[in-house]
Amino acid sequence: MEQYKRRRRNIILLLAVCAIFLTVFALYDLPLEAVGYAALLSGILILIIGIIDSAAYRRRHQALERLKSIVTALDIDQELPAPLDQIEQDYQELIQIINQSRAGIINEADRIHHDLVDYYTIWVHQIKTPIAAMRLLLQSEPTETRAELLDQLFRIEQYVEMVLQYLRMESMNADLLISRYDLDEIVRSAIRKYSQTFIHKKIKLDYQELHCEVLTDAKWLTFVIEQLLSNALKYTPPAGTVAIYMERMEPHTPKATPAAPPDALATSAATPEALATPAAPATLVIADTGIGIEPEDIPRVFERGFTGYNGRLDRKASGIGLSLCRRILDQLSHTITLESTVG
Numbered sequence: 001m002e003q004y005k006r007r008r009r010n011i012i013l014l015l016a017v018c019a020i021f022l023t024v025f026a027l028y029d030l031p032l033e034a035v036g037y038a039a040l041l042s043g044i045l046i047l048i049i050g051i052i053d054s055a056a057y058r059r060r061h062q063a064l065e066r067l068k069s070i071v072t073a074l075d076i077d078q079e080l081p082a083p084l085d086q087i088e089q090d091y092q093e094l095i096q097i098i099n100q101s102r103a104g105i106i107n108e109a110d111r112i113h114h115d116l117v118d119y120y121t122i123w124v125h126q127i128k129t130p131i132a133a134m135r136l137l138l139q140s141e142p143t144e145t146r147a148e149l150l151d152q153l154f155r156i157e158q159y160v161e162m163v164l165q166y167l168r169m170e171s172m173n174a175d176l177l178i179s180r181y182d183l184d185e186i187v188r189s190a191i192r193k194y195s196q197t198f199i200h201k202k203i204k205l206d207y208q209e210l211h212c213e214v215l216t217d218a219k220w221l222t223f224v225i226e227q228l229l230s231n232a233l234k235y236t237p238p239a240g241t242v243a244i245y246m247e248r249m250e251p252h253t254p255k256a257t258p259a260a261p262p263d264a265l266a267t268s269a270a271t272p273e274a275l276a277t278p279a280a281p282a283t284l285v286i287a288d289t290g291i292g293i294e295p296e297d298i299p300r301v302f303e304r305g306f307t308g309y310n311g312r313l314d315r316k317a318s319g320i321g322l323s324l325c326r327r328i329l330d331q332l333s334h335t336i337t338l339e340s341t342v343g
Helices: 002-007 009-027 032-073 086-138 143-175 183-193 195-201 218-235 308-314 321-331
Strands: 179-182 204-207 213-216 241-248 263-269 282-288 334-340
Touching: 009 032, 086 143, 143 195, 143 218, 143 321, 179 183, 179 218, 183 195, 183 204, 183 213, 183 218, 183 241, 195 218, 213 218, 218 241, 218 282, 218 321, 321 334
Parallel strands: 204 241
Antiparallel strands: 179 213, 241 282, 263 282, 263 334
């Protein structure tokens, strides 16, 4: 109401003028019947005009409120109410200019983004050819240098794969194939991929059968487990251990807090319906005896670009891997948590 009063000062001014005239008429002792009749007619006219104007003002306000809630989904130039005066016309022209400028900026940003996606997609596919050629050439290298070179080449392949999956994230929903999969098969495929790294770094694998089916997308979940294994192997010193097992919680029984391993990354199904086993929920645990993570870094490890204390020491961490894992698992309706102790 206050907004309406400020906008309709002319009506208030007219009421004030009428009051002045009535006061003057009364002071000059004019016939009250004539003054009262004129005042009554003026008051009725002003009241009718005020009601009509107030209703129109409310309708326009409500129309603009609805427009604000959907302005990003329609052409604002076609939806604005017709202007009532030149000031409103000027404001609408200004809004249209701003809207056109905004649309141009968005279109240009979309074009640049699509160009970058196309470029990196082509680059990822093209870089695979020299990588494959290098792998063939390394077969003729002496045994003592071949293993190290192959390990470095494998890391390059993993970085390339991460770039490709990062680009696919935008259209992930169209790429999902949700079904029930044997979690053991998914984990074993990831382990096989990193088998040479286990051997080269002399890291022990403690793998316990999972005996679990999960409702998920096998390709994307495999990528997540590969990333977690890659991190575990990267920060675990030679002769260390990487353990993979299933941690189940008994139905209707509060979960006891387990002793945290030196460095543990765990993925879990977000809902009991995601698992085919009756003892749900369950958590897939990937634990290692690595260097651990600083306590102050743990809340931020899933932020994109955050490398933490270990990443600053290593100077090779990208801060993308765990962030990508979190985004993928969110899309799959799974969760990921981390527990760690330094050293």
